[in-house]
Amino acid sequence: MTDTTVTKVDAQFSPKGEMGQKYLATGKKVSMRLWENEQPGEAKPATSRAYETVGYVIAGRAELHLEGQMVVLEPGNSWTIPEGASHTYKILEPFTAIEATCPPALAHGRDQ
Numbered sequence: 001m002t003d004t005t006v007t008k009v010d011a012q013f014s015p016k017g018e019m020g021q022k023y024l025a026t027g028k029k030v031s032m033r034l035w036e037n038e039q040p041g042e043a044k045p046a047t048s049r050a051y052e053t054v055g056y057v058i059a060g061r062a063e064l065h066l067e068g069q070m071v072v073l074e075p076g077n078s079w080t081i082p083e084g085a086s087h088t089y090k091i092l093e094p095f096t097a098i099e100a101t102c103p104p105a106l107a108h109g110r111d112q
Contacts, residue, residue, distance in 0.1 A: 031104035
């Protein structure tokens with residue numbers, strides 16, 4: 001039997017993570033989160049995560065530093081960060097983006 005569960009999440013009431021992200025819909029294999037109005041500042045220390053990330057920029061600009069490469073992310077751009085890749089972001093302008101992670105970032109403390 002297949003899972004026919006429908007989940008609806010209102011971002012207005014979504015839980016927030018320690019890094020400021022809002023957790024949106026989460027399934028068994030993928031989850032979404034919202035980074036909303038992140039403010040400019042210095043890049044945080046590089047990190048690597050136990051999940052793959054894809055993202056889409058809604059507003060603002062940021063630099064993505066990934067394994068010695070750097071790209072500027074602007075509205076309409078999307079990106080991929082492979083599982084385990086060392087990366088960081090430097091926010092250049094107030095930044096809003098949606099990310100999807102596989103497996104879900106929230107599960108099993110993967111966002112710690």
